[in-house]
Amino acid sequence: xxxxxxxxxxxxxxxxxxxxxxxxxxxxxxxxxxxxxxxxxxxxxxxxxxxxxxxxxxxxxxxxxxxxxxxxxxxxxxxxxxxxxxxxxxxxxxxxxxxxxxxxxxxxxxxxxxxxxxxxxxxxxxxxxxxxxxxxxxxxxxxxxxxxxxxxxxxxxxxxxxxxxxxxxxxxxxxxxxxxxxxxxxxxxxxxxxxxxxxxxxxxxxxxxxxxxxxxxxxxxxxxxxx
Amino acid sequence: xxxxxxxxxxxxxxxxxxxxxxxxxxxxxxxxxxxxxxxxxxxxxxxxxxxxxxxxxxxxxxxxxxxxxxxxxxxxxxxxxxxxxxxxxxxxxxxxxxxxxxxxxxxxxxxxxxxxxxxxxxxxxxxxxxxxxxxxxxxxxxxxxxxxxxxxxxxxxxxxxxxxxxxxxxxxxxxxxxxxxxxxxxxxxxxxxxxxxxxxxxxxxxxxxxxxxxxxxxxxxxxxxxx
Amino acid sequence: xxxxxxxxxxxxxxxxxxxxxxxxxxxxxxxxxxxxxxxxxxxxxxxxxxxxxxxxxxxxxxxxxxxxxxxxxxxxxxxxxxxxxxxxxxxxxxxxxxxxxxxxxxxxxxxxxxxxxxxxxxxxxxxxxxxxxxxxxxxxxxxxxxxxxxxxxxxxxxxxxxxxxxxxxxxxxxxxxxxxxxxxxxxxxxxxxxxxxxxxxxxxxxxxxxxxxxxxxxxxxxxxxxx
Amino acid sequence: xxxxxxxxxxxxxxxxxxxxxxxxxxxxxxxxxxxxxxxxxxxxxxxxxxxxxxxxxxxxxxxxxxxxxxxxxxxxxxxxxxxxxxxxxxxxxxxxxxxxxxxxxxxxxxxxxxxxxxxxxxxxxxxxxxxxxxxxxxxxxxxxxxxxxxxxxxxxxxxxxxxxxxxxxxxxxxxxxxxxxxxxxxxxxxxxxxxxxxxxxxxxxxxxxxxxxxxxxxxxxxxxxxx
Numbered sequence: 001x002x003x004x005x006x007x008x009x010x011x012x013x014x015x016x017x018x019x020x021x022x023x024x025x026x027x028x029x030x031x032x033x034x035x036x037x038x039x040x041x042x043x044x045x046x047x048x049x050x051x052x053x054x055x056x057x058x059x060x061x062x063x064x065x066x067x068x069x070x071x072x073x074x075x076x077x078x079x080x081x082x083x084x085x086x087x088x089x090x091x092x093x094x095x096x097x098x099x100x101x102x103x104x105x106x107x108x109x110x111x112x113x114x115x116x117x118x119x120x121x122x123x124x125x126x127x128x129x130x131x132x133x134x135x136x137x138x139x140x141x142x143x144x145x146x147x148x149x150x151x152x153x154x155x156x157x158x159x160x161x162x163x164x165x166x167x168x169x170x171x172x173x174x175x176x177x178x179x180x181x182x183x184x185x186x187x188x189x190x191x192x193x194x195x196x197x198x199x200x201x202x203x204x205x206x207x208x209x210x211x212x213x214x215x216x217x218x219x220x221x222x223x224x225x226x227x
Numbered sequence: 228x229x230x231x232x233x234x235x236x237x238x239x240x241x242x243x244x245x246x247x248x249x250x251x252x253x254x255x256x257x258x259x260x261x262x263x264x265x266x267x268x269x270x271x272x273x274x275x276x277x278x279x280x281x282x283x284x285x286x287x288x289x290x291x292x293x294x295x296x297x298x299x300x301x302x303x304x305x306x307x308x309x310x311x312x313x314x315x316x317x318x319x320x321x322x323x324x325x326x327x328x329x330x331x332x333x334x335x336x337x338x339x340x341x342x343x344x345x346x347x348x349x350x351x352x353x354x355x356x357x358x359x360x361x362x363x364x365x366x367x368x369x370x371x372x373x374x375x376x377x378x379x380x381x382x383x384x385x386x387x388x389x390x391x392x393x394x395x396x397x398x399x400x401x402x403x404x405x406x407x408x409x410x411x412x413x414x415x416x417x418x419x420x421x422x423x424x425x426x427x428x429x430x431x432x433x434x435x436x437x438x439x440x441x442x443x444x445x446x447x448x449x450x451x452x453x454x
Numbered sequence: 455x456x457x458x459x460x461x462x463x464x465x466x467x468x469x470x471x472x473x474x475x476x477x478x479x480x481x482x483x484x485x486x487x488x489x490x491x492x493x494x495x496x497x498x499x500x501x502x503x504x505x506x507x508x509x510x511x512x513x514x515x516x517x518x519x520x521x522x523x524x525x526x527x528x529x530x531x532x533x534x535x536x537x538x539x540x541x542x543x544x545x546x547x548x549x550x551x552x553x554x555x556x557x558x559x560x561x562x563x564x565x566x567x568x569x570x571x572x573x574x575x576x577x578x579x580x581x582x583x584x585x586x587x588x589x590x591x592x593x594x595x596x597x598x599x600x601x602x603x604x605x606x607x608x609x610x611x612x613x614x615x616x617x618x619x620x621x622x623x624x625x626x627x628x629x630x631x632x633x634x635x636x637x638x639x640x641x642x643x644x645x646x647x648x649x650x651x652x653x654x655x656x657x658x659x660x661x662x663x664x665x666x667x668x669x670x671x672x673x674x675x676x677x678x679x680x681x
Numbered sequence: 682x683x684x685x686x687x688x689x690x691x692x693x694x695x696x697x698x699x700x701x702x703x704x705x706x707x708x709x710x711x712x713x714x715x716x717x718x719x720x721x722x723x724x725x726x727x728x729x730x731x732x733x734x735x736x737x738x739x740x741x742x743x744x745x746x747x748x749x750x751x752x753x754x755x756x757x758x759x760x761x762x763x764x765x766x767x768x769x770x771x772x773x774x775x776x777x778x779x780x781x782x783x784x785x786x787x788x789x790x791x792x793x794x795x796x797x798x799x800x801x802x803x804x805x806x807x808x809x810x811x812x813x814x815x816x817x818x819x820x821x822x823x824x825x826x827x828x829x830x831x832x833x834x835x836x837x838x839x840x841x842x843x844x845x846x847x848x849x850x851x852x853x854x855x856x857x858x859x860x861x862x863x864x865x866x867x868x869x870x871x872x873x874x875x876x877x878x879x880x881x882x883x884x885x886x887x888x889x890x891x892x893x894x895x896x897x898x899x900x901x902x903x904x905x906x907x908x
Contacts (some may be wrong), residue, residue: 282678
């Protein structure tokens with residue numbers, strides 16, 4: 001573990017905290033959050049640290065100093081704000097999934113509605129096959145305050161392509177190779193949660209064959225975007 | 228009761244009226260109100276007064292002088308606008324609930340839909356356990372114009388953790404230790420009203436055990452945010 | 455009938471056209487319109503004229519010269535744009551309802567959904583009793599191009615308190631003592647159409663007694679707002 | 682086929698690329714797209730070329746150089762971005778439908794929900810008769826990566842008035858005489874997909890007689906707007 005950085009007037013890791021603060025704007029833009037709920041974190045490259053939103057900090061006021069630096073046990077290392085009450089869950093993910101560098105949590109309404117029924121979102125649109133490679137699974141009910149939520153996230157995502165999990169009666173956690181990728185997964189999770197909800201309201205969506213899901217997922221992960 | 232302040236060009240309690248005027252922007256931002264409906268009030272610290280939105284004043288034009296100062300019987304003490312037509316209900320709450328310093332009223336669409344069916348919102352998501360500590364209850368049908376609405380609010384919230392009540396066929400009233408806290412409750416009320424509505428559209432939400440609701444509520448009220 | 459004003463570089467009735475152009479922003483703000491659909495008109499005080507949005511003019515570009523001046527038969531008197539394709543309907547209303555000074559037409563989604571089923575919106579929330587004084591009625595199916603739509607509006611609103619009518623399979627027309635009042639009615643019509651839709655999705659809304667509807671309507675029309 | 686333009690610092694077809702970049706703002710404004718999904722293309726007048734959004738480019742950063750110039754086989758002719766992963770579908774449409782000069786693709790939520798059930802949108806509101814002249818049809822399920830999607834679009838739209846097709850389990854493609862016209866069709870497609878969805882949630886929409894649909898379509902195509 002890294003030696004804790006001293007708290008200074010300037011603040012350590014200021015560029016990364018500024019970047020993560022700005023990423024929270026996407027949660028607001030896509031209406032994934034209400035009031036101060038929701039949070040984004042990102043692992044600090046090359047250090048056993050991550051940066052995460054302060055608890056209950058307003059999105060309007062969120063700049064670098066609204067983001068707190070924690071070690072991988074969730075202890076504060078630098079910052080003027082108490083970290084998110086979900087810090088233990090983020091820390092657990094970083095300790096157990098070394099390839100994950102970004103984590104996002106929201107209570108976005110359509111995805112949370114699926115979670116309240118304990119129902120996985122079936123993969124019935126191609127955009128969902130692209131991004132999630134199959135259904136978005138449901139994790140267990142877990143109380144905040146210890147490692148239960150983190151354990152539920154890690155256990156549920158094991159062996160799944162999906163970077164999103166619906167924690168039962170709670171909301172969404174997404175993971176990614178960067179905070180930006182996890183934010184994208186949170187945005188797309190709500191988007192497909194809504195579209196599949198709408199489809200189901202008036203009947204049964206048609207299935208997509210597993211081979212087609214596989215083909216779409218492979219292509220999107222390897223061909224889409226700029227290389 | 229305080230001696231009524233004289234009306235002056237400057238206006239009394241201008242800082243608090245400016246603050247309460249600005250809080251109304253949150254009702255607009257979260258689409259809790261249409262046209263001029265909805266209102267926020269706040270008790271004046273140390274005086275038997277409160278400040279409240281003027282009746283039918285446009286949100287675009289709302290600055291300190293769109294907020295009127297009333298005594299706890301709802302009589303105008305200072306201001307250039309007739310106060311909200313809901314002033315009697317706010318006044319009743321301030322007279323009977325001394326710990327309440329802020330009241331908000333909206334017709335936010337999902338919460339009002341529950342109220343039109345006379346149905347309490349069941350506590351099936353953790354964000355609702357956090358903020359409301361149980362179901363959001365339904366108050367009686369009451370006509371505007373006397374103390375009926377205020378009585379319904381106070382009687383319904385007695386013995387409940389919820390800072391929100393759905394007045395039947397009408398809309399939402401929320402209370403708080405400050406106007407800001409009551410506004411937060413109004414925002415979160417619509418947020419959970421929508422999520423639980425969406426969950427119910429496609430089946431039955433899973434219940435959360437009462438002990439878990441209690442645990443979530445205790446933690447959120449005591450640990451969340453900055454201390 | 456007034457003598458047609460000459461078309462000039464400056465344009466006649468420029469202040470009123472500027473005012474009516476600006477009122478269209480409310481249709482955009484409340485998402486009542488898509489692309490160039492929807493229109494607002496207003497009678498010219500003291501003249502047998504009204505001003506109305508140009509046909510297919512973009513809301514982004516709408517200033518005074520996007521508004522055309524017509525006589526009460528719908529003939530263009532001044533303006534650089536062909537008037538709305540709904541001009542005949544507006545003109546019919548002004549000819550037959552002398553107390554009406556503003557007309558608005560939208561295809562706002564929830565209200566249009568009720569119109570597509572040919573179903574009046576029942577008066578089950580107090581905000582609807584306030585503004586509409588009862589149900590929002592459905593008018594006949596009518597083709598554009600002659601007086602059919604105008605006749606349907608006028609015949610349906612006769613003997614109703616509601617300033618809004620749902621034209622079958624089509625959308626909403628609202629009337630008012632000014633263009634601003636008709637715009638307010640269009641905003642509130644969509645608001646209550648949505649809330650009652652949401653209420654109905656999960657069960658049956660509770661009725662409001664007719665005497666209570668009457669009482670709410672009387673009070674709102676006479677007491678609400680600034681006098 | 683035109684001789685490929687050299688890539689220069691300045692970029693070829695810069696005015697048209699600026700115009701097409703700006704049209705993407707309408708997809709954002711009407712919430713038809715999430716994150717980087719969706720794309721607009723336009724044929725270059727008088728050349729066997731079209732311009733199209735770069736793959737995975739953020740809407741916030743989209744200016745002329747986020748738009749790539751391709752030949753009608755989808756090969757890049759000029760530009761600094763790999764073109765949309767849907768380029769082959771756009772190219773197929775331009776090769777087979779010479780009257781088409783603009784193509785738009787989105788996963789807009791209500792329209793995509795209809796596509797997930799494989800259900801055409803019935804023509805039950807007059808705005809839909811105006812713009813689409815009948816139902817919005819459903820095309821086949823097709824994988825990305827070859828001409829399958831393009832073939833599905835062209836085959837499904839043959840003999841239809843509708844400028845929009847719902848590709849099964851996927852989303853919307855629209856065509857037009859210009860990119861702007863195709864964008865309008867995408868906006869109106871989502872608008873009517875939503876209204877008819879809402880109508881169907883609470884019962885069965887009333888049909889519009891075919892003769893009335895024909896009459897509305899003829900009028901709108903020939904009379905609406907400025908001539």
